[in-house]
Amino acid sequence: xxxxxxxxxxxxxxxxxxxxxxxxxxxxxxxxxxxxxxxxxxxxxxxxxxxxxxxxxxxxxxxxxxxxxxxxxxxxxxxxxxxxxxxxxxxxxxxxxxxxxxxxxxxxxxxxxxxxxxxxxxxxxxxxxxxxxxxxxxxxxxxxxxxxxxxxxxxxxxxxxxxxxxxxxxxxxxxxxxxxxxxxxxxxxxxxxxxxxxxxxxxxxxxxxxxxxxxxxxxxxxxxxxxxxxxxxxxxxxxxxxxxxxxxxxxxxxxxxxxxxxxxxxxxxxxxxxxxxxxxxxxxxxxxxxxxxxxxxxxxxxxxxxxxxxx
Amino acid sequence: xxxxxxxxxxxxxxxxxxxxxxxxxxxxxxxxxxxxxxxxxxxxxxxxxxxxxxxxxxxxxxxxxxxxxxxxxxxxxxxxxxxxxxxxxxxxxxxxxxxxxxxxxxxxxxxxxxxxxxxxxxxxxxxxxxxxxxxxxxxxxxxxxxxxxxxxxxxxxxxxxxxxxxxxxxxxxxxxxxxxxxxxxxxxxxxxxxxxxxxxxxxxxxxxxxxxxxxxxxxxxxxxxxxxxxxxxxxxxxxxxxxxxx
Numbered sequence: 001x002x003x004x005x006x007x008x009x010x011x012x013x014x015x016x017x018x019x020x021x022x023x024x025x026x027x028x029x030x031x032x033x034x035x036x037x038x039x040x041x042x043x044x045x046x047x048x049x050x051x052x053x054x055x056x057x058x059x060x061x062x063x064x065x066x067x068x069x070x071x072x073x074x075x076x077x078x079x080x081x082x083x084x085x086x087x088x089x090x091x092x093x094x095x096x097x098x099x100x101x102x103x104x105x106x107x108x109x110x111x112x113x114x115x116x117x118x119x120x121x122x123x124x125x126x127x128x129x130x131x132x133x134x135x136x137x138x139x140x141x142x143x144x145x146x147x148x149x150x151x152x153x154x155x156x157x158x159x160x161x162x163x164x165x166x167x168x169x170x171x172x173x174x175x176x177x178x179x180x181x182x183x184x185x186x187x188x189x190x191x192x193x194x195x196x197x198x199x200x201x202x203x204x205x206x207x208x209x210x211x212x213x214x215x216x217x218x219x220x221x222x223x224x225x226x227x228x229x230x231x232x233x234x235x236x237x238x239x240x241x242x243x244x245x246x247x248x249x250x251x252x253x254x255x256x257x258x259x260x261x262x263x264x265x266x267x268x269x270x271x272x273x274x275x276x277x278x279x280x281x282x283x284x285x286x287x288x289x290x291x292x293x294x295x296x297x298x299x300x301x302x303x304x305x306x307x308x309x310x311x
Numbered sequence: 312x313x314x315x316x317x318x319x320x321x322x323x324x325x326x327x328x329x330x331x332x333x334x335x336x337x338x339x340x341x342x343x344x345x346x347x348x349x350x351x352x353x354x355x356x357x358x359x360x361x362x363x364x365x366x367x368x369x370x371x372x373x374x375x376x377x378x379x380x381x382x383x384x385x386x387x388x389x390x391x392x393x394x395x396x397x398x399x400x401x402x403x404x405x406x407x408x409x410x411x412x413x414x415x416x417x418x419x420x421x422x423x424x425x426x427x428x429x430x431x432x433x434x435x436x437x438x439x440x441x442x443x444x445x446x447x448x449x450x451x452x453x454x455x456x457x458x459x460x461x462x463x464x465x466x467x468x469x470x471x472x473x474x475x476x477x478x479x480x481x482x483x484x485x486x487x488x489x490x491x492x493x494x495x496x497x498x499x500x501x502x503x504x505x506x507x508x509x510x511x512x513x514x515x516x517x518x519x520x521x522x523x524x525x526x527x528x529x530x531x532x533x534x535x536x537x538x539x540x541x542x543x544x545x546x547x548x549x550x551x552x553x554x555x556x557x
Binding site for chain 1: 336338366367368369374379380387392404426428429430432435448449506509510512513520522
């Protein structure tokens with residue numbers, strides 16, 4: 001599948017944003033010192049700005065941007081519509097949470113709204129993941145890994161941001177950094193399991209079954225319908241050389257997960273916490289963009305069979 | 312509404328039956344489809360870089376040619392590919408706007424291009440590659456089963472069929488109601504063992520394909536393999552050949 005810049009930006013930015021909002025919500029829910037109020041409120045600001053940027057980026061790939069509002073109507077069947085509705089509903093919940101934090105961080109209301117904000121944020125990420133997980137013609141997406149993985153990456157990337165905010169506010173934050181390191185480890189393991197899964201999958205169909213012949217009949221293309229690329233080939237026939245994919249997988253493992261993991265461990269031991277948590281955010285951002293690019297580039301679509309492509 | 316409607320009892324299931332045995336791969340159906348649909352009410356079907364190096368455009372129907380079977384027993388299979396108007400159309404349910412819909416009365420899957428936001432998700436949901444994006448208008452396009460022909464009462468009844476069907480010189484394309492077991496298309500499917508494409512994906516296409524028939528008479532390759540020449544004449548010719556090719 002063609003990796004479109006707008007969608008890579010959308011899923012990566014909203015991952016950071018909703019992950020951070022989830023961390024902040026849970027942080028307040030577990031009882032925070034009054035001194036953390038500024039940190040929580042600025043964190044909410046950062047989260048909402050990043051989420052808004054991501055959602056705006058997603059509108060860039062629409063053919064008719066002025067009609068984007070129509071996408072909220074079909075939440076009964078469409079995960080894309082549900083994502084939009086969830087994203088919009090998350091705003092008042094998160095703003096309510098910020099308001100209760102401003103009023104009295106220790107009050108029960110702030111704690112309840114903290115949990116609600118975390119759930120709404122993760123719910124939006126879940127809807128995004130289900131857009132991909134529900135697409136039957138793409139085996140690399142339509143599997144039980146996609147949705148949990150998106151949630152794990154959101155919690156991991158939001159965690160790096162949370163640790164940075166904590167370090168900015170208090171100078172240190174051993175507990176948060178340790179949790180963030182744990183999230184990075186989970187993300188790393190989840191990605192390796194996902195790659196192992198898609199490498200072992202068998203293609204969903206054969207060219208023979210795609211053209212109505214018995215499944216195991218040998219078949220090969222003689223003449224394509226057209227000499228140049230068309231929409232189907234550009235969008236669904238994107239291919240990446242195995243050699244390049246292997247290299248990018250190593251870059252992803254190192255940049256997206258291993259480096260932030262090591263940097264979070266450093267921060268957990270209160271060694272240069274500010275510098276290491278800043279670097280962790282940058283590595284996670286670049287690494288997750290690479291990871292998301294690969295998520296698209298390695299995905300194959302059944303319709304590419306008609307053009308003799310391997311799926 | 313992008314939920315798939317439950318067909319009313321007695322509702323029709325309009326679709327195509329395509330005979331892979333007789334299709335000659337001439338592309339006439341694709342050309343007439345383009346011709347009709349670019350002049351229809353829904354507006355032109357765009358072409359890009361028309362006279363340039365990389366011409367491209369939106370087509371509802373694409374004709375592939377494949378070779379099936381193994382060496383010595385292989386055959387050409389010409390294969391027209393278009394929307395199959397599935398009974399379980401994921402392209403409809405993923406649509407966030409309600410632009411992509413399936414009609415309850417006849418099962419035709421359509422796009423309301425006045426509502427479509429051009430998110431392209433429906434094209435990702437279709438395993439048959441039947442939807443193509445209209446870059447000029449920023450919306451998705453697809454086969455309409457020539458809805459503006461089949462219900463056009465100003466046409467003689469015999470002409471109320473999709474453009475691709477009416478133009479096929481090999482009579483490989485048939486149009487009709489697949490819900491009616493007595494219809495011509497249903498009987499064809501019954502007699503010839505019509506099949507679904509990609510049945511393993513569970514989209515339950517309405518359109519059916521009639522598989523190529525097995526050859527009834529054993530055929531031998533038309534060109535006999537060259538036999539090595541023998542005798543004194545052949546030896547002389549070989550000598551001459553060698554001398555001349557020096």
